[in-house]
Amino acid sequence: MDNLIQYLISSLSLGGLYALMTLGLVVVYGILRLINFAYGELVMVAGYGLLLFGNTTLAWPIVALLSIAVAVVAAVVMERVAFRPVRFASASTMLITSFAVSTLLQNTTLLAISPRPQAVRLPSFFVESVAIGGLRFRVVDLASLTVSIVALVLLSILLRRTTIGLALRAAADDFTMTRLLGVRANHIISAAFAISGLLAGIVAIFWVGRSSLVEPAIGLQPVLIAFIASVVGGMENLKGAVLGGYLLGFLTVGLQTWLPQALLDYRNAVLFGIVIVILLLRPEGLIRPAYSRERR
Amino acid sequence: MNAPGRRSPLAQVAVTAAVLCAGLIAIAVLTSLVGDRVFERVTTVLLISVVLTVALQLFMGNSGLSSFGHIGFMAIGAYSSLWFTLSPDEKNVTLPDMPPEWPMYGWQTPYLPAILLAGGVAALVGALLGVALVRxxxxxxxxxxxxxxxxxxxxxxxWEPMTRGSRTVFGIPELTTIWWALGAALIAVIAALLFKESSLGLRLRAARDDEDAAASLGVHITWVRWVAWVLSVFITGAAGALWGHFITTFSPTAFYIxxxxxxxxMLIIGGAGSVSGAVTGAVVVALSSEWLRRLEGWLNTQRADQxxxxxxxxxxxxxxxxxxxxxxxILVLILRPSGIMGGREIGSPRFGRAVGPHPNPSPTAVGEGLPPRPAHRETPPSGGGG
Amino acid sequence: MPLLLVDGLHVRYGAIVALRGMSLTVDEGEIVGLIGVNGAGKSTTMNAIMQVVRPERGRIEYNGASLIGLAPEAIIRRGVAPVMEGRRIFPGLTVEENLKLGAAIRSDREAIRADIERWCAFFPILGERLTKPAGTLSGGQQQMLAVARALMSRPRLLLMDEPSLGLAPKLVSEVFTLIAELRDLGMTILLVEQNVRKTLDIVDRAYLVNTGRVEFAGTPDEIRQQADLEQAYLGGGREAGGGRNASPSASRLPPPASARTSIRG
Structure with missing residues (x-):
C-alpha cells in the first residue's frame, strides 16, 4: 500500500511534467501542423535563464518567473523569425526548418556559454523531503505535481473562457475558416507559441531541478518525451496530449520500479519501438477527438 | 513531363552523370596530385558525404518524404562491416565483448564483399522496418x-558484444582510400540518376506530386516507396562501412542527431529535388564546414596567443x-526552398534558365522540383459534389 | 460605384486554369446570383474575393479599394463575410461559441450578446441548442448556423457559396426562404449557386458563369428568356442536363452533368 502511494505520487509528478511538455508541442502542432523540433531548445533557454538569473541576488521566485518569461519571448521570436516565412510551405519544409533552428540554438549556446554542464543555484526545497503519514516524499515531486495540475487547470480555463482560447480551439479545427471569420492568423500563432514557451519554461524549472545542471542538449530528452506522448495521445488533440503525458509518466516510473536493470538499459529503444507501432496501428493516436473530420 | 526539345531520359541521365562524375573525378585526381595527406582526408570525407547525401536524395527527392533515420542505417553499416573485415584476433581487440561462439566471430571477407554485406545488413533491417514505414x-x-x-x-x-557500448571501437583497419570513396560516389550518383528515370522512379515521383492521381493510374505506392527506401538504406549502410574503415575509431555518438x-x-542546401542538388550540397557543405572548422581553430589559436x-x-x-x-x-528554406540547384539536373535543357519567383506563390514541398501546387485545395465536405 | 467589383480575374491551380477573365459587380442593397455548372469557376471566384486563392491577374475592389494581397482576416474587417461552401462550422465548439467567433472582429460585448439573441430569435433552433456542440446539429441547422455566424460580424456584403449543397430538398427550400428573408432585411448578397431555378426566383440580377468567365449577365427574366439556356440549364431543375445542341450559343456550353470534371470551380 505504501509502495503504491509512493508510486502514484512519483507517477503523477513525472506524468504532470510530461503532460506539460506534450501540451507545449501539441498546442503548436494543432494549429500550424508544425512538429517543432526546436521545442526542446525552449526548455534549454529557460534552463540557462535559471543559471544566469540565479547568479544574481534576485529572489528565487523572481528568477523562476524571469526564466519562464525568457522561454515565452524565445518562442514568440522563434516563430516570427524562422517559422513565419515558411508558414504556408509544406509540412516537411517546416519540420526541417525547426530541425535547423534546434541545431542553431544548441550550437549558439555551446559557443556563447559552454559545452559543459553547469550547476544551477536552486532553493533548498528541491532536495528536501517531508514525512506525511509515515511516508517520505521529495518536496520537488509534490511541487511539480501541484504546479502541473494548476497549470493544466489554468490553461483549460484560458482555452474555454477567453476569446483567444476560443480562437485557438477554432484554429486547431479549421485554420482557414477561423481566418475567414476575421481572427488574425499572426495573433493566434503567436499566442500558440507563447503558450508553448510558457509550458516549456515551467517544465524547465522542474527538469533542471532534477539534476541541478544545465547543458546545451538538455532539451533533447523533453522533446523526445513530448514526441512519444503526443503520438500516443494523438497529435491534434489537447486532451490526448495530457493523457499521453500522464500515461507515459506512469509507464516510465513503472518500468523503473519493476523492470530488471538489463532491460531498463533498452528503455528508450522500447519506448520508441512503441511509438512506431502506434503510428502504424492508430496514426491518429490512442485518443480520438469526438468530432473528427477531414482536415482542410 | 516531356517538354518539347527534351532529350530522351537515358541521354539525359548520361549527360548529367558525365558532368557530375567528371566533377567528382576531377576533385579526387587534383587532391591526389597535390599529395597532401590532410587534404586527401578532407576529400575522402567529402566523397563519402556525397554517397550519403545522394542515397538520402534517392529516397527523399523521389518520394517527397523526409527521413531523419538514415544515419541509423549508416551506424548499422559501420558496425556490421566489422563482422566481415576483422579477423577473430582483431575482433578480440576491437570488439572484446563479442563471444567467440557467435557465428560472425569467425567471419572474414575481403573489403568489397564486406562493404556490400554491410549495406545488405542495413537493407535487411530497412526492408523489415520499411514494410511498416511506407504506409x-x-x-x-x-x-x-x-x-x-x-x-x-x-x-x-x-549492446556491448556488438558495439562495445558507449566506448569507442578502435583498431579498425584503414581500408578506405580516396579511390574507394570516389568509386562509391560515382556508383551512387549513377544509381540515383538511373533510379530517378526508371519506371519505378517515375511512379514514385508521380505519387509524390499527387498521391490520389497516381493511385488512380494504378501505381502501387507502398511497394514503389518500399523499393526506393531499401535501395536508399543499402547505399547508406555501405557508406557507413566505408566511413568506419576510413575513420577507424568511432562510438555511437558519431551516428546521432x-x-x-x-x-x-547538405541535401536541403543543394536541393532535394535532384541528384545534382545532392552532390552540389554535399560538396559545398563539406568544404565550407571544413573551412569553417579551420577558421575556428585558427581564431582560437590567435586568441590563445593573445x-x-x-x-x-x-x-x-x-x-x-x-x-x-x-x-x-534556414535561409535556403525561406528564400529558395528548392535549394541551390532548384530541383534541376545539371545538363537538362531547362537548366540555367532563371528561376524567378512564381507568380502564384504556393507551398513548395522539400523535394519538389516541379511547379508548385495550388495554395489551398478546398476539400469538398461530405455530401458535396465535385 | 459598385460595392464589389471583379474585373478580368485570372486564377490557375498549377496547370489548371480555373478563371479566365471573370468580371462582375454587386451594388449596395442588391442580391446577385452567380450560377453555372460545377467546375465553371463560381467557388474559385468566391475564394479569390476572400484571397484564399491568389489570382494571377485582374482586379478585385470592394468599396473602391483593392482587396488583392490582403489577408483573409483583413477582408472580413472591411465588412465582407463569407458563408463558405460546406458550411465549415466548428463541430467541436458549441453553437454559442461558433456565433461568438463570428463576432471575432468586434469588441462590443453587449452588442454581441444582443446579436446572438437576435439571430437565435431568427433561427429558433439555434437558440434551443445554444450550449450543444455544433457537430450535433443536422445539415440544415448547420447551414443556418454558418449563415448566422457570418452575420455576427455585421457585414455590409455577404458572400454565400452553395448554401443549398448537400441538403435534402425540403431544407433547400428553407435555405432559399432564409436568403429571401435576409434580402428583405436589406442585406447585400452575392449568392453562388448551382440551383438555378430557385436562385433566379430570389435574386435581382445574375451572372451565368461558364469555363471561368461570365457567359451571360442580366435580370432573372432576361436569363429565363434565353431559350437555349432554359434548355441547357433549367430543363432538369437542379441537375443541369438535356438537349444542348439547339443553337450556336448553346454549343459553346460545356457538356453538363455527365461530363462533370473533378476540377473544382
Whole structure:
C-alpha cells in the first residue's frame, strides 16, 4: 500500500511534467501542423535563464518567473523569425526548418556559454523531503505535481473562457475558416507559441531541478518525451496530449520500479519501438477527438 | 513531363552523370596530385558525404518524404562491416565483448564483399522496418524514422558484444582510400540518376506530386516507396562501412542527431529535388564546414596567443561551423526552398534558365522540383459534389 | 460605384486554369446570383474575393479599394463575410461559441450578446441548442448556423457559396426562404449557386458563369428568356442536363452533368 502511494505520487509528478511538455508541442502542432523540433531548445533557454538569473541576488521566485518569461519571448521570436516565412510551405519544409533552428540554438549556446554542464543555484526545497503519514516524499515531486495540475487547470480555463482560447480551439479545427471569420492568423500563432514557451519554461524549472545542471542538449530528452506522448495521445488533440503525458509518466516510473536493470538499459529503444507501432496501428493516436473530420 | 526539345531520359541521365562524375573525378585526381595527406582526408570525407547525401536524395527527392533515420542505417553499416573485415584476433581487440561462439566471430571477407554485406545488413533491417514505414505519410513518417534513429542509438550504446557500448571501437583497419570513396560516389550518383528515370522512379515521383492521381493510374505506392527506401538504406549502410574503415575509431555518438543534421543540411542546401542538388550540397557543405572548422581553430589559436586579432575574440569558439550551416539552411528554406540547384539536373535543357519567383506563390514541398501546387485545395465536405 | 467589383480575374491551380477573365459587380442593397455548372469557376471566384486563392491577374475592389494581397482576416474587417461552401462550422465548439467567433472582429460585448439573441430569435433552433456542440446539429441547422455566424460580424456584403449543397430538398427550400428573408432585411448578397431555378426566383440580377468567365449577365427574366439556356440549364431543375445542341450559343456550353470534371470551380 505504501509502495503504491509512493508510486502514484512519483507517477503523477513525472506524468504532470510530461503532460506539460506534450501540451507545449501539441498546442503548436494543432494549429500550424508544425512538429517543432526546436521545442526542446525552449526548455534549454529557460534552463540557462535559471543559471544566469540565479547568479544574481534576485529572489528565487523572481528568477523562476524571469526564466519562464525568457522561454515565452524565445518562442514568440522563434516563430516570427524562422517559422513565419515558411508558414504556408509544406509540412516537411517546416519540420526541417525547426530541425535547423534546434541545431542553431544548441550550437549558439555551446559557443556563447559552454559545452559543459553547469550547476544551477536552486532553493533548498528541491532536495528536501517531508514525512506525511509515515511516508517520505521529495518536496520537488509534490511541487511539480501541484504546479502541473494548476497549470493544466489554468490553461483549460484560458482555452474555454477567453476569446483567444476560443480562437485557438477554432484554429486547431479549421485554420482557414477561423481566418475567414476575421481572427488574425499572426495573433493566434503567436499566442500558440507563447503558450508553448510558457509550458516549456515551467517544465524547465522542474527538469533542471532534477539534476541541478544545465547543458546545451538538455532539451533533447523533453522533446523526445513530448514526441512519444503526443503520438500516443494523438497529435491534434489537447486532451490526448495530457493523457499521453500522464500515461507515459506512469509507464516510465513503472518500468523503473519493476523492470530488471538489463532491460531498463533498452528503455528508450522500447519506448520508441512503441511509438512506431502506434503510428502504424492508430496514426491518429490512442485518443480520438469526438468530432473528427477531414482536415482542410 | 516531356517538354518539347527534351532529350530522351537515358541521354539525359548520361549527360548529367558525365558532368557530375567528371566533377567528382576531377576533385579526387587534383587532391591526389597535390599529395597532401590532410587534404586527401578532407576529400575522402567529402566523397563519402556525397554517397550519403545522394542515397538520402534517392529516397527523399523521389518520394517527397523526409527521413531523419538514415544515419541509423549508416551506424548499422559501420558496425556490421566489422563482422566481415576483422579477423577473430582483431575482433578480440576491437570488439572484446563479442563471444567467440557467435557465428560472425569467425567471419572474414575481403573489403568489397564486406562493404556490400554491410549495406545488405542495413537493407535487411530497412526492408523489415520499411514494410511498416511506407504506409505512413508526412510528419508521421518523419517521426517514425527519427524514432528509429533513437532506437539504433540506444541499442548501440547498450549492446556491448556488438558495439562495445558507449566506448569507442578502435583498431579498425584503414581500408578506405580516396579511390574507394570516389568509386562509391560515382556508383551512387549513377544509381540515383538511373533510379530517378526508371519506371519505378517515375511512379514514385508521380505519387509524390499527387498521391490520389497516381493511385488512380494504378501505381502501387507502398511497394514503389518500399523499393526506393531499401535501395536508399543499402547505399547508406555501405557508406557507413566505408566511413568506419576510413575513420577507424568511432562510438555511437558519431551516428546521432548532429550527423543527421549535417546530411539533411547538405541535401536541403543543394536541393532535394535532384541528384545534382545532392552532390552540389554535399560538396559545398563539406568544404565550407571544413573551412569553417579551420577558421575556428585558427581564431582560437590567435586568441590563445593573445594577438591583436585574438584579443577581439571574447570566448573560445566551438560549433561555429554548425551555426553557419544551420543559418544557411534556414535561409535556403525561406528564400529558395528548392535549394541551390532548384530541383534541376545539371545538363537538362531547362537548366540555367532563371528561376524567378512564381507568380502564384504556393507551398513548395522539400523535394519538389516541379511547379508548385495550388495554395489551398478546398476539400469538398461530405455530401458535396465535385 | 459598385460595392464589389471583379474585373478580368485570372486564377490557375498549377496547370489548371480555373478563371479566365471573370468580371462582375454587386451594388449596395442588391442580391446577385452567380450560377453555372460545377467546375465553371463560381467557388474559385468566391475564394479569390476572400484571397484564399491568389489570382494571377485582374482586379478585385470592394468599396473602391483593392482587396488583392490582403489577408483573409483583413477582408472580413472591411465588412465582407463569407458563408463558405460546406458550411465549415466548428463541430467541436458549441453553437454559442461558433456565433461568438463570428463576432471575432468586434469588441462590443453587449452588442454581441444582443446579436446572438437576435439571430437565435431568427433561427429558433439555434437558440434551443445554444450550449450543444455544433457537430450535433443536422445539415440544415448547420447551414443556418454558418449563415448566422457570418452575420455576427455585421457585414455590409455577404458572400454565400452553395448554401443549398448537400441538403435534402425540403431544407433547400428553407435555405432559399432564409436568403429571401435576409434580402428583405436589406442585406447585400452575392449568392453562388448551382440551383438555378430557385436562385433566379430570389435574386435581382445574375451572372451565368461558364469555363471561368461570365457567359451571360442580366435580370432573372432576361436569363429565363434565353431559350437555349432554359434548355441547357433549367430543363432538369437542379441537375443541369438535356438537349444542348439547339443553337450556336448553346454549343459553346460545356457538356453538363455527365461530363462533370473533378476540377473544382
Amino acid at each position: 505512413l505519410r508526412g510528419a508521421s513518417f518523419t517521426i517514425a524514422t527519427f524514432a528509429f534513429l533513437i532506437i539504433v542509438h540506444s541499442v548501440a550504446l547498450q 548532429s550527423q543527421t543534421f549535417l546530411i539533411v543540411a 594577438t591583436t586579432l585574438g584579443q577581439l575574440i571574447p570566448i573560445e569558439l566551438r560549433g561555429f561551423a554548425e551555426i553557419v550551416i544551420a543559418i544557411a539552411m
